[in-house]
Amino acid sequence: MSLLTFKDVSKSYDQKVRVIDQLNFSIDKGEFITLIGPSGCGKTTLLKMINGLIPFNQGEIHVKNHSLADWNLIKLRREIGYVIQQIGLFPHLTIEKNICYVLSLLGRDGEEQKKRATELIQLVGLDPEYLSRYPRELSGGQKQRVGVARALAADPDIILMDEPFGAVDDITRKVLQDEMKALHQKLQKTIVFVTHDIEEAIKLGTRIVLMDQGKIIQAGTKEEMLFNPTTEFTKRFLGTKSFNAYLGQLPIEDVYRPYDAPEKSSKKTSKKTSKKSVPESKTIPLTDTVMEGIRKMIKEDRQSLVVINEENRPLGEFQLQDIQQKIQL
């Protein structure tokens, strides 16, 4: 079901250059869209048009089957979570009050607000003791977490995020990305996430949208974008870094050949799950990534590895060619 639809949408700030150029696109419920493209291609403009922060000149945007023209914009913004870089928490309000800001506007009572704030702060990985602090008493990464909690407060179906982790250090950014990915899987919200960072786009997006000069150049899954680029621009823009990012987040679990599922592979294997342990140099844990598998193969000079579970039980085999099945388009 489409939650957001753009029909022939154009936007110009100066009535000359179209920064969004006849855009047609739909986003389904539960998707995690990562929006990438060169600086100035229109990503932020597109995002802000969704919650009515930026008006457009032509076309129609539908949110939950209603044209933006029919929405009360204040109501719309309360129904769409919005997270930006340098999150813009209110400095004079406690973290609890910041998180509950929208709830207080919606007239929810104090007890309910407190309960929700406690629930949300834990959801984003912070101790409830932070609720009584002020934003200045938090690190950059912690503030971004509060920003995510605040965006979730009124339980919106849609969350817009504009480079939310752009201003935090690399290590914190990776942690926040992992948390965001887990939150999306848990809550099944529809997320539109603008980023400059291709690795972040590959890691988080269930669909990646590549823009240039106000147009969508290509949109697709990471496999489609990486292994079936429809334009030279896509190929150049994604570059080799994105392959590393892809293999670095692809779990062995998604590609290996289990011993007891020969139909998954072209090569028949009659071996059954065995309890015998295999030397560590020949194995790879199920939860490791394909990139870690490749590293191990190179280090140990092996063509294949035995995939093991937490109890070191062999479950199947991993070879490079197994990735092919995953990327068949």
Ligand SMILES: Nc1ncnc2c1ncn2[C@@H]1O[C@H](COP(=O)(O)OP(=O)(O)OP(=O)(O)O)[C@@H](O)[C@H]1O
């Ligand atoms: N308020 C404004 N008035 C006039 N022009 C604007 C305004 N905001 C953005 N622009 C122009 O519109 C174009 C698209 O800007 P936008 O911020 O949407 O791009 P972006 O892809 O998000 O860029 P970046 O990745 O650098 O943040 C740019 O050329 C920008 O200069």
